[in-house]
Amino acid sequence: MIQAAGLTKRYGEKTAVDDVSFTVRPGVVTGFLGPNGAGKSTTMRMIVGLDRPTAGTVTVNGAPYARHRAPLGEVGSLLDARAVHPGRSARDHLLAQARTHGLGRRRVEEVIESTGLGPVARRRAGTFSLGMGQRLGIASALLGDPRTLILDEPVNGLDPEGVLWVRTLLRGLAAEGRTVLLSSHLMSEMALTADHLVVLGRGRVIADAPLAEIVARAQTATVRVRTPMTAELERELRRRPGVGVTSVERDVLDVTGCTAPEVVAAAATVGVAVHELAPVRTSLEDAYLRLTADAVEYRSTPVPGAPAPGRASLGGSR
Numbered sequence: 001m002i003q004a005a006g007l008t009k010r011y012g013e014k015t016a017v018d019d020v021s022f023t024v025r026p027g028v029v030t031g032f033l034g035p036n037g038a039g040k041s042t043t044m045r046m047i048v049g050l051d052r053p054t055a056g057t058v059t060v061n062g063a064p065y066a067r068h069r070a071p072l073g074e075v076g077s078l079l080d081a082r083a084v085h086p087g088r089s090a091r092d093h094l095l096a097q098a099r100t101h102g103l104g105r106r107r108v109e110e111v112i113e114s115t116g117l118g119p120v121a122r123r124r125a126g127t128f129s130l131g132m133g134q135r136l137g138i139a140s141a142l143l144g145d146p147r148t149l150i151l152d153e154p155v156n157g158l159d160p161e162g163v164l165w166v167r168t169l170l171r172g173l174a175a176e177g178r179t180v181l182l183s184s185h186l187m188s189e190m191a192l193t194a195d196h197l198v199v200l201g202r203g204r205v206i207a208d209a210p211l212a213e214i215v216a217r218a219q220t221a222t223v224r225v226r227t228p229m230t231a232e233l234e235r236e237l238r239r240r241p242g243v244g245v246t247s248v249e250r251d252v253l254d255v256t257g258c259t260a261p262e263v264v265a266a267a268a269t270v271g272v273a274v275h276e277l278a279p280v281r282t283s284l285e286d287a288y289l290r291l292t293a294d295a296v297e298y299r300s301t302p303v304p305g306a307p308a309p310g311r312a313s314l315g316g317s318r
């Protein structure tokens, strides 16, 4: 369990983390989200004692990180996969860490095996690809068999098999009753991995709720309809008060303000064939973009002609 209360970090004039309070519970994967510069890394650094709060407190498994006698057994963290001596082999890196906690070679071999590092364990970490470096970082985090895991962008640079492995690993660790805090900018992956979300914006908590609830809150009652006769259907639908119609593709319309059966009825009235009909399900990306729209510090300008974000195809996505 991780508990932050009034956690604040100022760097001179800049308030990176501003009076943040949240609880990360065991047994679930908690996603930690926020736009660039929102304060996620600073918060994670404070959790593991790498940064000192300007105000407030944060505890892991009931005590500040520094108070734990064997911190690797309490908290495993991956904050920067490059923070490894480049001249050391993966095995020597893990052995050196293990020694500080009285862990034996056997445990090192176990994590090498479980993270898929076996074939490269004797290679110098400096020669590792981004993905292998991530696996080594995850191996370090798992070494002490900790009750709490904190992982900053663990799937960064991993191939699809590696991404799936991390997802399965984290869900398995949570199912064992461990506390898992995961930060990632990959919304589709977060949607598949996390149960609960804490979202930061400009150093403050802007959402702290189950993932499903955050997505449901952003859900709009939109029906997407595919028909070869969009103009006729649109004309008929617009005759009804409160109905909105948006063209998505040449033969696809998004309809708001009426139900799917009402769309079918309108189509039947004017003899229009309906080829597909489905509710537009809001994705986590849509929900996140709406939630953080006012909290984005570094905004890019849209590329002319590029599709608007959140334009799901018929049927939508999670």
Ligand SMILES: Nc1ncnc2c1ncn2[C@@H]1O[C@H](COP(=O)(O)OP(=O)(O)OP(=O)(O)O)[C@@H](O)[C@H]1O
Residues within 6 Å of the ligand: 011, 014, 015, 016, 034, 035, 036, 037, 038, 039, 040, 041, 042, 043
């Ligand atoms: N050592 C530091 N000195 C001064 N400002 C800092 C320092 N570390 C972070 N900041 C600032 O604090 C704010 C929060 O940074 P932080 O790295 O925690 O954000 P983040 O949410 O992790 O962003 P990202 O998604 O880009 O990693 C940013 O404006 C950053 O520039």
